[in-house]
Amino acid sequence: MSVLVFAETSEGKFKKSAFEVTSYGKKVAEQLGTTIVVLTINSNDPTLLYTYGAEKVLNVSNDALKTFNVKIYANIIKQAAEKEGSQVVILDSASNSLYMGPNVAVNLDAGYATNVVALPSATSPFTVKRKTFSNKAFNNTVLKTPVKVISLAKNSYGLIENEVSGSIEEYSPAIIESKLSSTAIEQTTGKVTIADADIVVSGGRGLKGPENWGMVEELAEVLGAATACSKPVSDLGWRPHSEHVGQTGKPVASNLYVAIGISGAIQHLAGVNSSKVKVVINTDPEAPFFKAADYGIVGDAFEVVPKLIEKLKEFKANNA
């Protein structure tokens, strides 16, 4: 009996979501009256997981696993879950976890729930609340299988410090064959990604053209934020598709989402309303985004944003 958590690393470092799923897994283990085991692959410092309650860490170090492979990784999770007799396996919602989650579930013949937003409301039957209808609603889902796999929605539980004196077990699982091979990885370096960002600054058609994005980027830089855009902006080619947030783009679940010149079509709101605090800057007081936002300024972005940048720089200097 145990709860198995997979803590993802990127170039040896834990992502914030790795600490979030560990925090969450510790609590689920308590609910079930069992212990937590955290599996990690090629981490520089697995002891960091102790801070969030990892009593036992299965530490895999193998150069053959440097590049993520869905089938190989999912199989390692299966081996670890079987070895530890895990009845619940917890993943985060990073792109690799969402990629391998279905494979892990099939490997373990397990019911699988994604987009889980809270601790199980019951452990028997095992019931979780998850986001559905593109963030417009939730459903309570019962997982009926002996083993359950869940993936926790980003930024839905938070980091909870719970220092334990844990132990590390060096673990060498078998590595299976895969017909799928990675040939190239292109990663933008030095920029905050939408998936990892605590703050996202997003621009819409109200900005009139790609040449006006300098102030969006500057605002993002001051806030340590990722930049994003609405669907029309990416369709017009003003910004890359990878910045498109909304229902058919990337989901955003940041602490703060700043929408500049975005009217707030229902499809856009569906993609961003998991963000905790939403700020809208728009000239049109009737823009639907004002109904979904927490704070708003009715005004011209070309006047408001430069002032906001200037005042934020002062604020940052005074609060550094």
Add this chain to the structure above:
Amino acid sequence: MKILVCISHVPDTTSKINFTENDTKFDNNGVQFVINPFDEFALTRAMWFKEKQGATVTVVNVGTVATEPTLRKALAIGADNAIRVNTEAIDGFSVARELAEVVKNGGYDLVLAGRESIDYNGEMVPGMLAALLDFSFVNACIGLEIEGDTATISREIDGGKETLTSNLPLIIAGQKGLVQEKDLRIPNMRGIMMARQKPLTIVEPINSNPTTSITSFEKQAAKSACKLVDNVDELISLLHTEAKVI
């Protein structure tokens, strides 16, 4: 090349979401159903392979007779034939098991699906299908080229993209980027007329047991009104002291 495109039948993106029967069922009343937007990217890419590389395209849905208009729409866009597995879709795992039978019986080289459906957002059916069949699988796919038996696939990763190769058979879960939004097709009158004549085969389910069940739904809690502020100083102060996000 034989392509299967999985089509999910979902409420139109602008639908009002309501629940009935004590919040245990989705309220279909007045809701218009469409091809899942993520699946449209997959279908459009399949049409490209049909037109440029002579592929045949079958569309499939696991659902009741209510989903047939959505399959007919996919035929009107240009798919050659359709299959409906005659059972209500209860959970992702059981849908994947039904689809696995369809793939085994049809001998498809390539299965295209959307990354997720915009109603239940499970993000699991294509990946489970691949695991059940032991086919190669790429999620969040933003590019797909096929030369002979070899596929070159790109997928979105956090902060970038990865390029992969695999032999067929292959399953991909697509999203925007697989084709551009402007390339999505609207059925024309000729397509709609032709779709009526195209075969839509009804297959009986294997009736695998669902692994999950939904016990109830909740709507998003009503949120408090937006605080309108007059100047950026006030905004910064509220974000710092009230919202505590900066």
